[in-house]
Structure formats: structure tokens, C-alpha cells
Amino acid sequence: MMRPMKLGGEQIMFGQGCLEHLKTLSGKKACIVTGGNSMERSGILKKSESFLREAGMDVSVFTGVESDPTFQTVQRGATWMLKEKPDWIVGLGGGSAMDAAKAMWIFYEHPELKTMEDIMPPNEFPVLRKKAFLCCIPSTAGTASEVSRSIVISDNETGMKHGLGNMEMMPDVAICDPEVTVTLPAKITAETGMDAITHDLEALVSNRANSLSDILALGSFEMLVHNLPQVYEDLNNIRLREEVLKGAMIAGLAFTNVSLGIIHSMAHTIGGHFNIAHGLADAIILPYIIKYNRQSDYAVKKYKLAEDRLDGEPIENIIERMNAHMSIPDSFQSLIAEDDYMSALDELVAEAQIDGCTKTSPVIPDALGFKDLFIQIYYGE
Numbered sequence: 001m002m003r004p005m006k007l008g009g010e011q012i013m014f015g016q017g018c019l020e021h022l023k024t025l026s027g028k029k030a031c032i033v034t035g036g037n038s039m040e041r042s043g044i045l046k047k048s049e050s051f052l053r054e055a056g057m058d059v060s061v062f063t064g065v066e067s068d069p070t071f072q073t074v075q076r077g078a079t080w081m082l083k084e085k086p087d088w089i090v091g092l093g094g095g096s097a098m099d100a101a102k103a104m105w106i107f108y109e110h111p112e113l114k115t116m117e118d119i120m121p122p123n124e125f126p127v128l129r130k131k132a133f134l135c136c137i138p139s140t141a142g143t144a145s146e147v148s149r150s151i152v153i154s155d156n157e158t159g160m161k162h163g164l165g166n167m168e169m170m171p172d173v174a175i176c177d178p179e180v181t182v183t184l185p186a187k188i189t190a191e192t193g194m195d196a197i198t199h200d201l202e203a204l205v206s207n208r209a210n211s212l213s214d215i216l217a218l219g220s221f222e223m224l225v226h227n228l229p230q231v232y233e234d235l236n237n238i239r240l241r242e243e244v245l246k247g248a249m250i251a252g253l254a255f256t257n258v259s260l261g262i263i264h265s266m267a268h269t270i271g272g273h274f275n276i277a278h279g280l281a282d283a284i285i286l287p288y289i290i291k292y293n294r295q296s297d298y299a300v301k302k303y304k305l306a307e308d309r310l311d312g313e314p315i316e317n318i319i320e321r322m323n324a325h326m327s328i329p330d331s332f333q334s335l336i337a338e339d340d341y342m343s344a345l346d347e348l349v350a351e352a353q354i355d356g357c358t359k360t361s362p363v364i365p366d367a368l369g370f371k372d373l374f375i376q377i378y379y380g381e
């Protein structure tokens with residue numbers, strides 16, 4: 001039986017200038033959670049603060065969420081929130097800042113919970129919104145954390161990335177304003193955009209896909225293929241930024257409902273071991289797994305739906321061309337030392353096998369199959 005579909009929280013806003021929607025939120029105290037200083041430099045942080053003040057709220061800011069947020073940062077943020085007592089939490093930034101805001105929210109609502117394990121299965125996920133609502137404002141067009149039920153939090157000690165999904169974490173308000181993404185450098189624009197395309201293509205062939213998620217994934221894929229290579233050349237073009245940001249958000253609506261596949265399982269484990277940006281890992285792995293999945297008639301049929309939207313060219317060719325255009329390498333050889341990679345192979349395989357995304361892949365490799373794939377994506381065979 002199908003699972004219920006949930007398309008965002010209470011409100012999804014998109015389009016130039018929609019950051020102003022912050023003025024309409026009602027509450028007493030907002031805590032903004034953000035990453036490095038890019039939001040400060042671009043003036044977006046200041047703008048967000050003043051819109052929230054116009055809404056009649058006091059505002060405090062937590063800065064310095066690292067690019068792979070750790071549980072220690074989450075704890076620090078939650079402790080800070082227990083003092084600040086916000087009724088709105090605003091995640092402003094890339095996937096990391098938004099994921100950290102979501103995780104801090106959980107431990108702020110439930111200070112009796114102490115570890116990531118406390119909120120992971122088989123433990124029950126806690127009820128939120130007794131203290132605060134969550135608003136997310138993405139500064140990258142990729143992870144779609146603003147409309148997703150998931151977070152990825154790293155553990156400093158083990159190097160493990162904990163992926164966790166529950167609809168309770170769906171942000172109440174998503175604000176997708178292209179002006180927030182306009183200062184994003186070319187390399188990050190390319191990598192996060194390819195992450196969004198991977199979300200589309202994995203949601204499309206997920207064994208949980210349905211008619212509605214297909215419409216979202218196909219529509220988003222078309223938008224991203226048409227606009228991502230262009231915005232890479234024309235970073236200040238607000239119209240292109242808007243299309244790519246919308247495309248990434250719509251990809252999020254699809255994948256958060258029907259999940260992903262082994263591209264993400266492999267990208268999670270490679271990212272965790274070798275500190276490779278998530279979107280970059282996805283982009284490199286994507287064409288290999290499209291080819292691998294072609295042993296499934298179901299996947300072939302679904303890929304054809306995407307190809308029919310364009311000019312019928314095999315989508316792996318389109319992806320390879322986009323990667324080359326945006327200077328994304330075609331294997332991991334140039335990014336990770338051979339000895340390090342090969343000596344981690346068994347761990348990579350074991351982690352990919354138990355990753356939450358593996359079970360919805362149209363073709364699920366066994367350990368040996370995974371090993372072959374990991375070797376293939378390293379040497380680029």
C-alpha cells in the first residue's frame with residue numbers, strides 16, 4: 001500500500017522577494033541558525049532579522065554551523081535555545097544550517113533526550129511544536145531541507161553520518177527566495193544543483209514512486225537540466241537562480257516522500273570517510289548508477305519518461321555532459337588517494353548496504369556488487 005504524501009509544511013513560498021514573508025510570522029522570539037558568514041556578508045542575515053523584528057519578534061542569532069553539522073554543535077544550539085526560549089526557529093543557509101536547526105529544535109523541545117540514538121529507530125520519534133515552529137530559508141539550491149523530513153548529522157568520534165527522516169521534522173514554513181542564493185559561488189552552485197538532479201532521478205526510479213512523485217520529479221528534472229548549466233555561466237541572473245531554486249525545492253517534495261537509492265547510500269559513505277561534498281559525490285556517482293539500473297525494466301521505463309521530456313537522448317549522456325561543462329570530475333581518482341580508498345572499501349560497502357536509501361533502489365546490489373561499483377566509480381571504468 002502507498003505511503004501518505006506530504007507536500008511541505010503549512011506554507012511554501014517561492015519567487016524573488018519572498019523573504020519578506022518573514023514579516024507575517026506571528027510570535028515573540030525568533031532564533032536564527034546559520035552557517036559561516038556568507039549570509040552576513042550578503043546582507044541577507046540583517047534583512048531577515050529586520051523582517052522578523054517588523055513581525056514584532058525579538059531575534060537572536062546562532063552562527064558557525066560547520067559544513068557537516070556535528071552532534072556537538074546541535075547540543076550547543078539546543079542549550080542556547082533553552083535559554084533564549086524561541087517560539088520560531090529559523091534555519092538560514094545551506095543544507096547544513098537547516099539540518100542543524102531541525103536537530104537543535106528536537107533537543108530544545110525535548111531536553112530529556114541526550115543522544116542521536118535517543119531519536120533514531122527503534123526509539124520513537126518525539127512530538128515537536130510544543131515550544132516552537134520551524135521556518136527554513138535555503139541559500140543553496142540542492143538539499144531541499146526546507147521541504148524535507150530528513151537531517152544528516154555527523155558524529156565527531158566515529159566519523160559516521162547519521163541520516164534520519166521523520167515527517168514531524170517537515171519545516172512549517174519554507175521560503176525560497178532566489179536573492180538568498182545569488183552570491184553562491186559557481187562550484188557550489190554546480191554541486192548542489194547536481195544533488196537536486198540526483199534527487200529527481202532517484203525518486204523517479206524509487207520502488208516507492210507514485211504518479212504524484214513522478215510528476216514532481218520529472219518537472220523538476222526538466223527545469224534543472226534547462227537552467228543549471230546556464231546559471232553556472234551567469235551566476236547573478238536572478239531569473240535562472242529562481243528556476244534552479246524552485247527545481248531543487250520540487251525535487252525535495254518528490255524525494256522526501258518516496259526516498260532515494262544507492263547513489264545517495266554511496267555518496268553518504270564516501271562523504272563521511274573522505275570529506276567529499278555531498279553534491280559532488282552524487283554528481284560523480286550518478287551516471288554510473290543510471291547505467292547499472294538499466295538492468296531493471298522498471299528503471300528503463302522510468303528513465304524514458306525523463307528522456308521523452310528532453311530530446312530522447314539517454315540521460316546518462318546528458319548528466320555526463322553537464323558534469324563536464326561544470327568541471328565536475330568523472331571519477332573519484334583525482335579526489336581521494338588510492339590507498340586510502342581501497343583500504344576503506346569493506347567499510348564503504350558495509351555502510352552503503354545498511355544506508356536507509358538502499359532499500360528503495362530499483363536494483364539492490366549485494367556486497368560484491370557494491371564493491372564492484374565502488375571500484376568502478378573510483379577508476380572511472
Ligand SMILES: [Zn+2]
Binds near residue numbers: 199282
Ligand atoms: Zn542529496
